[in-house]
């Protein structure tokens with residue numbers, strides 16, 4: 001077995017072992033931590049398709065994370081107050097069913113990614129980073145100033161949404177949902193990287209000119225990748241909102257975009273399990289350092305600096321050595 | 328005379344005060360190799376960019392397969408069957424040799440929006456890619472990373488990618504550069520046959536190759552075509568000897 005595959009397997013087992021141990025030891029807090037890791041990793045898997053495969057450094061993925069969150073918040077708040085979302089021209093009611101919420105989250109963030117991507121992808125480099133950032137901030141201020149759904153205070157949902165056949169309030173069952181979704185996203189991400197689309201997208205990252213010369217338009221590849229990427233991050237947002245049973249404009253803030261990017265950089269850009277490793281380390285640091293000092297982000301910053309300067313491949317790259325993502 | 332596959336009509340292009348193309352007329356007939364020669368900085372690559380797309384001329388037109396393509400994108404021209412190789416390789420350096428060839432096959436097939444089936448297991452694409460690689464003697468290097476190839480091998484890979492497109496015309500910018508003597512001889516033999524598949528507009532500094540291959544030669548100096556003719560005509564042309572072959576008149 002290749003070294004990276006082994007590391008990936010260990011990471012997956014580790015992410016499964018912690019909550020199982022916590023279940024036996026009756027420490028539900030650690031189940032919640034593992035759930036956060038799975039959800040953050042999922043958000044990172046989404047962003048990694050844009051950054052790692054497409055070379056599209058989006059600093060606005062909070063937009064999709066937040067839209068996923070608000071898809072949950074809006075649907076569930078209507079369900080909990082028994083008020084329809086819309087009565088005319090046709091009736092739309094709220095919902096507290098996870099599958100319905102997920103589909104809504106994925107569609108909403110996909111549409112947003114289509115619009116944001118269509119405009120931002122006309123630029124590149126620093127301009128692209130700035131424009132995606134600006135779109136994220138626009139949504140942030142919009143939700144703050146939109147009183148119908150809690151404005152600045154956000155929205156609380158009293159009961160976690162349901163999934164047929166499961167008790168989602170049981171931490172381990174909710175963890176299982178997020179773990180399975182993360183697994184599916186990772187499988188999809190692997191297939192994508194090896195597919196004809198992945199080959200072309202990855203080539204466009206390296207040389208636009210090359211891709212044009214063989215008769216494929218890089219813009220279309222990138223827009224498609226951006227939409228897929230936004231959808232996955234949006235789904236993570238819906239799960240995150242359900243974990244907390246709370247949504248607020250913070251989900252849209254640039255800090256959220258930055259954190260999702262940090263997962264990828266820490267774990268290893270363009271590495272399949274990079275976001276998993278990065279999210280796990282992030283949560284571990286938050287627990288350990290956060291307990292020692294309120295300013296733990298300073299240490300996180302130092303660590304990031306070291307990774308960028310000395311270990312470009314992140315955790316996975318350092319452990320697995322020479323990259324081998326296309327064979 | 329038959330209709331030309333490609334024809335450049337009165338193209339001019341300036342960069343500030345510099346005239347990189349100055350009323351250039353040029354055509355490419357079916358089955359021929361038309362060599363474009365000229366000293367460094369004469370404007371050969373700039374002309375190619377205007378033919379293949381990527382740079383719009385200030386005036387003049389490019390016709391390909393009887394159609395005015397002056398305003399079409401690089402992608403649209405490639406899809407019509409115009410294959411270009413670069414002077415400075417623009418391959419996907421992190422990818423393997425095979426992946427670069429597969430990319431060409433994928434472009435020719437025109438269906439890149441497939442997300443689930445591994446491209447390496449697509450036997451139709453693989454056949455095209457591997458055939459092209461073996462034609463330029465790169466099949467043994469298929470699994471090598473492109474950045475590990477020598478400069479000459481990268482040129483060969485450029486040619487292989489162009490082959491996967493099964494084009495109506497080739498435009499090659501210095502494919503021999505960095506190949507070494509035996510490499511150039513092999514490629515010369517290969518291009519000699521290739522002209523029967525599609526005509527070639529060949530920019531080349533290697534005069535042995537040019538004189539061996541060209542049906543016609545055009546000489547570009549300071550953005551202007553100063554002569555077009557057969558190998559013998561160009562060899563004997565006094566202005567060419569003075570301006571380009573570096574001889575005293």
Ligand SMILES: Nc1ncnc2c1ncn2[C@@H]1O[C@H](COP(=O)(O)OP(=O)(O)OP(=O)(O)O)[C@@H](O)[C@H]1O
Nearest residue numbers: 342345347365366367368369370371372373374414
């Ligand atoms: N985008 C540009 N802006 C300004 N000047 C340019 C640009 N592209 C090319 N030039 C100039 O146009 C002239 C022609 O360049 P070009 O690359 O076409 O020459 P060439 O004949 O291909 O030379 P070589 O044999 O060295 O490849 C050069 O003086 C070059 O500096």
Ligand SMILES: [Mg+2]
Nearest residue numbers: 371372373414
């Ligand atoms: Mg040149």
